[in-house]
Amino acid sequence: MWDYEIFYRLAIFSINDGIEIIAIASLFYSFSIWLKQDQQKPLVLYFYGLATMMLLTDLVNLPTLSNSFFALSPAIIMLFILVHQKSLQKNFVALKNIQPSELINSNWLDILLRACLISTNQKQKVACLIEGKDALSELLNSPFILRTKIQASLLEALLNSTNYDQQKMIWVSNTGLLLSINVDWKSLDSQANSQSQTIDEWQQISLLYTAQADAIVFRIAPQERTFDIIAEGKLLEGLPIDQAIKLIQSYCLKKTGQDLYDKSNSKKSRSPFYT
Amino acid sequence: MINQTQKNHAHRFILKLAAIIFGYFFWLILAQKQAVTITKNIPLIFYLAADEYQIEAPEKVAVTLQGLRHQLQKLNFDQLGVQIDATKLKNLGDYTIQILPEQIIIPNHVKLVSYTPVVAKVELTKKEATDNP
Numbered sequence: 001m002w003d004y005e006i007f008y009r010l011a012i013f014s015i016n017d018g019i020e021i022i023a024i025a026s027l028f029y030s031f032s033i034w035l036k037q038d039q040q041k042p043l044v045l046y047f048y049g050l051a052t053m054m055l056l057t058d059l060v061n062l063p064t065l066s067n068s069f070f071a072l073s074p075a076i077i078m079l080f081i082l083v084h085q086k087s088l089q090k091n092f093v094a095l096k097n098i099q100p101s102e103l104i105n106s107n108w109l110d111i112l113l114r115a116c117l118i119s120t121n122q123k124q125k126v127a128c129l130i131e132g133k134d135a136l137s138e139l140l141n142s143p144f145i146l147r148t149k150i151q152a153s154l155l156e157a158l159l160n161s162t163n164y165d166q167q168k169m170i171w172v173s174n175t176g177l178l179l180s181i182n183v184d185w186k187s188l189d190s191q192a193n194s195q196s197q198t199i200d201e202w203q204q205i206s207l208l209y210t211a212q213a214d215a216i217v218f219r220i221a222p223q224e225r226t227f228d229i230i231a232e233g234k235l236l237e238g239l240p241i242d243q244a245i246k247l248i249q250s251y252c253l254k255k256t257g258q259d260l261y262d263k264s265n266s267k268k269s270r271s272p273f274y275t
Numbered sequence: 276m277i278n279q280t281q282k283n284h285a286h287r288f289i290l291k292l293a294a295i296i297f298g299y300f301f302w303l304i305l306a307q308k309q310a311v312t313i314t315k316n317i318p319l320i321f322y323l324a325a326d327e328y329q330i331e332a333p334e335k336v337a338v339t340l341q342g343l344r345h346q347l348q349k350l351n352f353d354q355l356g357v358q359i360d361a362t363k364l365k366n367l368g369d370y371t372i373q374i375l376p377e378q379i380i381i382p383n384h385v386k387l388v389s390y391t392p393v394v395a396k397v398e399l400t401k402k403e404a405t406d407n408p
Binding site: 008009010011013017020021022024025026027028029032033036044048051054055058070 | 286287290291293294295297298299300301302303304306307311313344345347348350352
């Protein structure tokens, strides 16, 4: 079976050799898939660049360099693990869980979205942060805490207030509490410097935090009347209103685990942000 | 969305391909100094045979060789063979000849571990006349 010239030319002399190659290739593949999850840095490219250098040093017979590379390879792999976005997030974001409380208001999301859309009609920018079970208080700059039931009249009054800052966010919990307005993320200098320049800073920080926390952030562009939604470390831009509302409802439903909106949605176990 | 999915599939395919290529080369670097044993069938060749005789013997001898992986990789199997002096086969009939390790032609850097058969049955027959002049 193994008596094939091609395998001999490749120095593969037995099925055990094939198993070893598959095992090493699987490790390479798993590691590169994990590295690919880092949206900020092209770690896969660095990894394969370094691997190519290691191969070339051996190929062109540079034994000192080649041996050094191989000896240092565990440290190099550790370095990749350390600079990976997920690891950095774990170091920076120390999340606490909120004890699930009773649902204050079953149609809080409808009230919130309606208020946001009314505000958008008045050419106001509206951004909203919906907190899940992961506490975000330590990650946010909040001028005050309201912690009150979401009500249409209250939201209307707050959004029409001159104190309302359109560049900041409305902070609500997925149990129907309005926690605060005019909140923004605490900046992470070490992260912000390394971010891609193609997206805004609020999007960058939101991507970073939502990758670790079960929060969802959305912003409505008043002129285009489209939603930018960020959850689970993913950004969906320019969504039409109906699609965005369904998505937010579906996400909140999944996170609260209660059938508030559409019973058919509850059958979906997969995240709406799954790609 | 479809484009994104196709893109993801393409990325994953490229990563799989890269993993296989790099996995193979890294394995080769790590394994090239390993001593490997392989078994290969090599031809049995009779030299200095009389033209009027025909020799019937096993065509191949299975030899087990040991060497470093990179040495075995470069081995040209077409140049290997068991060479037996046919001048001793003078009369028609059956012979039992012992194959000696010295008769097995292999490069110096490769070690001969074993071979089979050790004894070969050889039959010397008269060559049938051909129509061609």
